[in-house]
Amino acid sequence: MILNDRMRQRMLIITADDFGLHPRVNEAVELAYRHGVLTAASLMAGAPAAEDAIARARSLPGLCVGLHLVLADGMPVLPRESIPALVDGEGRFGSNMVRDGFRFYFLPHVRAQLALEIRAQFEAFAKTGLPLDHVNTHKHFHLHPTVLSLIIEIGRDFGMRAMRLPGERNAPLWLRPWMSLVRARLDRAGIAHNDYVIGLADTGHMNESAWLAALERLPGGVGEIYCHPATAGDAPLTPGMQSYRHADELDALLSPRVAEAIGAAGATRGGFADLLALRV
Secondary structure, three states: OOEOOOOOOOEEEEEEEEEOOOHHHHHHHHHHHHHOOOOEEEEOOOOOOHHHHHHHHHOOOOOEEEEEEOOOOOOOOOOHHHOOOOEOOOOOEOOOHHHHHHHHHHOHHHHHHHHHHHHHHHHHHHHHOOOOOOEEEHHHHHHOHHHHHHHHHHHHHHOOOEEOOOOOOOOOOOOHHHHHHHHHHHHHOOOEEOOEEEOOOOOOOOOHHHHHHHHHOOOOOEEEEEEOOOOOOOOOOOHHHOOOOHHHHHHHHHOHHHHHHHHHOOOEEEOHHHHHHOEO
16 A cells, blocks of 8 residues: 555544444444544444444444444344354354354355355445445454455455554564565555554553553554443443443543544544545
């Protein structure tokens, strides 16, 4: 990806994941976009509150909405009988990503069902009529080579032009060669991407302090800060989110101190669509 001089400066894409998971998430996305620093949201097309999320997104034309493909720890779009090798008896994806990763790679019938589900989620997003700003995956499953290949192949049919590169600048040494390979594959396919991501180390805990610390050492280039905001409630959104502090993450997105720190860092805010507009 070749960027012009303006793009070589600091740009931030600020994304809320799990849009559509719960009305509390959708409420937080709208609040953080209208009154805070949020610029983008990633939609779970088959999630319980997806219709509410879509309706809110249509009323927020400046919000950059992408597809948050769910292939683990969540619900598919297709019925269980169409993808029995991918889901459990309740029609839900499992959370053993290592096991499923081996199955995706080695078992052709599993790969075929995986392709069907990925295409179905792209189709569900297309039916919303919303512009497809970007694509990423729940729990970053597109780091798996089979998943990435299928997304790139199928995404072409739906106008996919940008994906999240989930690599932090301080990623472990063992992970960096793989991230370089993913970056190279996206570049060869002509898929735009961020240079780095912030939020992996603090998943579920991107509070004001985490934001301010990250913004103090913000590198140049295109960064994506992703988070999981939601309005306050009495119970975790999912069993796997017991430790998440969703309301604190929403407070950070609404924080005047965070907004001031973004400005002080000289960063412009936008979505992947803005990144595409600046490519040369």
